[in-house]
Amino acid sequence: MTAPLSSPGTAGSHPPTPARRAGGRQGGGFRLIIVLLPLLFLSVFFAAPFLVVAAISLGDPMLARPPYTPLFGPDGFQGDLENYAFLLTDSLYLSAYLNAVKIAAVATLLALLIGYPMAYVIATSPEPRRAVLLMLVVLPFWTSFLLRVYALIGLMNTNGLINSVLSTLGVIDAPLVMRQTVFAVYVGTVYTYLPFMILPLYAALVRRDESLAEAAADLGAGAWTVFFTVTLPLSLPGVVAGSMLVFIPVIGEYVIPALLGGPDSLMIGQVLWNAFFSARDWPLAASVAVVMLGVVVLPLLFLRRVVEAR
Amino acid sequence: MKNLLLASTLLIAAPAAAEGTLNIYNWSDYIAEDTLEKFTAATGIAVNYDVYDSNEVLEAKMLAGNSGYDLVVPTSDFLQRQIAAGAYQPLDKTKLPNLANMDPDLMDAASAYDPDNAHSVIYMWGTTGIGYNVDKVTEILGEDAPVDSWALVFEPENMEKLSACGVSFLDAPTEILPAAINYAGGDPMTTEAEDFEKAEAVLERVRPYIRYFHSSQYISDLATGEICVAGGWSGEVFIAAARAEEAGNGFAIGYSIPNEGALGWYDMLAIPVDAPNPEAAHAFINFVMEPQITADITNYVWYANANAASMPLVEEDIKSDPGIFPTDAAKANLWSSVAYDSRLDRTVTRTWTRVKTGQ
Incomplete structure (x- = not known):
């Protein structure tokens, strides 16, 4: 697979022809719509709900419907940062955040290590095998996520498939306890989010110019040198995109640790759930959510900076 | 003539108020297999049936409001707090003639959470x-x-x-x-x-x-x-x-x-204050209080009911199981x-x- 040598830089350097300019003007209104639509979508479905959550986080719990004090009472503004101060006084919140970040980071790394070779093989496979392999990556999405987690429960039960096979083979004497452990949480998260790692990696790898790797090999570079100096840097946007698609949702993950995890895999999503449901403390839960957004956004900004620096 | 027409449309319209759809939110595994079918056959009201496994999940929906449910089944202490938050409407007892079937002692015990049983009827207890x-x-x-x-x-x-x-x-x-x-x-x-x-x-x-x-x-x-x-x-x-x-x-x-x-504890049938179809919810509560219907549910889910009239219809081995219907000594020990x-x-x-x- 070779790309035409001319493409990127040279096309832009030609002076625009009148026809293209006309097309550009036509595109002006169209472009405005293209920009406005996502903006509208984000403000309705992200910014507005987030502001509601932020407003709740400044209130106090109250026995009412809804169960919190409004931001503006009879004496005007009555919000305060008490809930955020409370998050700092109790070590539970910090340790649950750190645990979530740790689990998300390890899961991302594992997904990268497993997903990269898979994406590489898919990207270098000839058609039609490539299409089949890609299909297999996407296939699990055809079943509900919850069902797949329950299937994992069935596999990892003490009298489940894995344990019965291992004990039949005589590998183990007593059944392994796999459910309700951090191990199960890693299995669950890596399994669930692997396609989100593979697809962007595949997209980056399939786009890369194979002739560059060939040139490096011709100049005497070994297979590993070619990989680390040519292939990997070229696929870095895919690595970053895939890592973000795994890391960000895993930080806030609730279902997987709740169903598969045990006492030592407490993540911030469960703490939020407890504050919201068990304690009926919506303002505290809202402040946990606001802080969680911060925890997610900071690594994201960092990653973007890494990519832009290249 | 016109008035007659109007009157007849009103007559036709009157039972229609209790029709439409009833949205029930109940605990998982908590109803007999044929209860909903029988209810729809008896009243013509279609039922959407949805389940939860914790009071906390139900409570979040009740406190948020506009849940869309017509009938829910909170446990007594949760019910008490949700009533205080204004989540439930008082029952119209004229629409619940089957209340006469209920065990007065148990209903009295449940009134500790809901004075005069104004908002709720015992569904099952355990x-x-x-x-x-x-x-x-x-x-x-x-x-x-x-x-x-x-x-x-x-x-x-x-x-x-x-x-x-x-x-x-x-x-x-x-x-x-x-x-x-x-x-x-x-x-x-x-x-x-x-x-x-x-x-x-x-x-x-x-x-x-x-x-x-x-x-x-x-x-x-x-x-x-x-x-x-x-x-x-x-x-x-x-x-x-x-x-x-x-x-x-x-x-x-x-x-x-x-x-x-x-x-x-008592699981209580209650109608959210913003229920879209409280008429149908009342109809369902009254229907459940039919002795046969309650007995069917107890026979299927093995939870005790508070319906005195249903007891002759409850299977003997369930009635005599002290884990389901506690002995008087065990009852005295319950908190x-x-x-x-x-x-x-x-x-x-x-x-x-x-x-x-x-x-």
Whole structure:
């Protein structure tokens, strides 16, 4: 697979022809719509709900419907940062955040290590095998996520498939306890989010110019040198995109640790759930959510900076 | 003529008010297989039936409002708090002639949570005790295993041995913590924050041996032998027993109300204040209070009902099972749950998180 040598830089350097300019003007209104639509979508479905959550986080719990004090009472503004101060006084919140970040980071790394070779093989496979392999990556999405987690429960039960096979083979004497452990949480998260790692990696790898790797090999570079100096840097946007698609949702993950995890895999999503449901403390839960957004956004900004620096 | 036409349309329109769709939100595994079918056949009202497995999930929806449900089934102490928050509408008792079937003593006991039973009718009631795999527990702890005492799950020496076959607890702080307080010699109906430290001390010692805290997973896990002891709800344990029997795996599942006492609770039918179809909800409550319908539900879910007229129709082995309909002595030992204020709520939730995670 070779790309035409001319493409990127040279096309832009030609002076625009009148026809293209006309097309550009036509595109002006169209472009405005293209920009406005996502903006509208984000403000309705992200910014507005987030502001509601932020407003709740400044209130106090109250026995009412809804169960919190409004931001503006009879004496005007009555919000305060008490809930955020409370998050700092109790070590539970910090340790649950750190645990979530740790689990998300390890899961991302594992997904990268497993997903990269898979994406590489898919990207270098000839058609039609490539299409089949890609299909297999996407296939699990055809079943509900919850069902797949329950299937994992069935596999990892003490009298489940894995344990019965291992004990039949005589590998183990007593059944392994796999459910309700951090191990199960890693299995669950890596399994669930692997396609989100593979697809962007595949997209980056399939786009890369194979002739560059060939040139490096011709100049005497070994297979590993070619990989680390040519292939990997070229696929870095895919690595970053895939890592973000795994890391960000895993930080806030609730279902997987709740169903598969045990006492030592407490993540911030469960703490939020407890504050919201068990304690009926919506303002505290809202402040946990606001802080969680911060925890997610900071690594994201960092990653973007890494990519832009290249 | 015109008036006559108008009158006739009104006549046709009148029963239509009780038609349409009824949206029910009930506990999982908590109704007979044919109840909804019979209701629709009798009234022409179609039913959307949705389920939950914890009071907390229901409560979040009730407190948020506009849940879209016409009929929900909160447990008594949750109901009490939600009534105070203004979540339920008073029942129109003229539409509930079958109230006459209800057991006056039990309805009176439930009125502690809802004065005059103004907002609610008892659906089923039960206890929070211990479900156990008879053979496995006997195998591990011997013939005289203390299955009729909280010592089974609150004494580290028992729990250490039982942890090999798996022990679970409900993820329900307001049910497990009072049992631990009671075991430590305190008042299970306390509202003093320091009493919960006693519960924490009890649970702290057995925590390493608890497989998990969850409020519905234990049904299938008890049935399949994944766990052998569960601090759980009476009827759910009986469901597990029935499933083990269906599966034919030879597991006998027992349920006991511990001698030290246990929580007795009422699940109450109530209509949210913003229910889209309260007419249909009233019709359903009245329908459930038919003796045959209530008896069918008890015969299927193995929870006690509070419908005196239904008792002759309840199967004999269910009626005589002390785990379902407690003996008078066990009844005297039951405690009720108390609604906590928001300050105590924070303490209880925090204690519970420490119990569950050690943090």
